Amino acid sequence: xxxxxxxxxxxxxxxxxxxxxxxxxxxxxxxxxxxxxxxxxxxxxxxxxxxxxxxxxxxxxxxxxxxxxxxxxxxxxxxxxxxxxxxxxxxxxxxxxxxxxxxxxxxxxxxxxxxxxxxxxxxxxxxxxxxxxxxxxxxxxxxxxxxxxxxxxxxxxxxxxxxxxxxxxxxxxxxxxxxxxxxxxxxxxxxxxxxxxxxxxxxxxxxxxxxxxxxxxxxxxxxxxxxxxxxxxxxxxxxxxxxxxxxxxxxxxxxxxxxxxxxxxxxxxxxxxx
Numbered sequence: 001x002x003x004x005x006x007x008x009x010x011x012x013x014x015x016x017x018x019x020x021x022x023x024x025x026x027x028x029x030x031x032x033x034x035x036x037x038x039x040x041x042x043x044x045x046x047x048x049x050x051x052x053x054x055x056x057x058x059x060x061x062x063x064x065x066x067x068x069x070x071x072x073x074x075x076x077x078x079x080x081x082x083x084x085x086x087x088x089x090x091x092x093x094x095x096x097x098x099x100x101x102x103x104x105x106x107x108x109x110x111x112x113x114x115x116x117x118x119x120x121x122x123x124x125x126x127x128x129x130x131x132x133x134x135x136x137x138x139x140x141x142x143x144x145x146x147x148x149x150x151x152x153x154x155x156x157x158x159x160x161x162x163x164x165x166x167x168x169x170x171x172x173x174x175x176x177x178x179x180x181x182x183x184x185x186x187x188x189x190x191x192x193x194x195x196x197x198x199x200x201x202x203x204x205x206x207x208x209x210x211x212x213x214x215x216x217x218x219x220x221x222x223x224x225x226x227x228x229x230x231x232x233x234x235x236x237x238x239x240x241x242x243x244x245x246x247x248x249x250x251x252x253x254x255x256x257x258x259x260x261x262x263x264x265x266x267x268x269x270x271x272x273x274x
Contacts, residue, residue, distance in 0.1 A: 027236075067105075106176050119153050125157055130154075149267065150269070152243065194212055194263070253273050256273060
């Protein structure tokens, strides 16, 4: 099943049919450990809703978005390459092999955008890329109950200059996009699920790539477990799981580019660069 946060309310999609939930509060609606079962029960009492997929909002209200770094080999290589001049390359090699994962705060809901909205590149950066990522949703109890598509916009030159600049390279207005929905399966997501990305410039493709989530080095429960070790999330939390698709070093995003990220079973997150 899928849940959409929209201008019309909370919409549930099941078996290619749409239902308008009676619930009004997104935070309490998604923050349930038995979310799939609750949705299955609710739609039995609802009539079909004639929705045309308009008015989609980012599937977030009072949640935070966190992110994982260097979880794919391709990301490890890219981070090491961009940081070699600063002497920071070894840090990325070490964190890939370390027991403790790299986790960092990505975005509040106010700085996040949904599908169809614009993402930004920093004005003080000359090397910017999108990072397509499977994004987990965990309840306040740390249970993974859903998934969405994430775009972890990154300024590679700033991060590469000094690893301590990571927050500035990763966290700024409209640097995070998630959506189009919250996918709630009856069980864990298929390990062979594919993530793909295409970047369009003036309507023409300038980059594309894909990868299976089974290439990720760390387990999802492992990542969430570290996130929840010493922090509480009263409304649940989103966690981006890292990227395995990184454009070549001579590529940077430009204003007007369109980034389309698709994850099988979830949908496509589409954003123009501001």
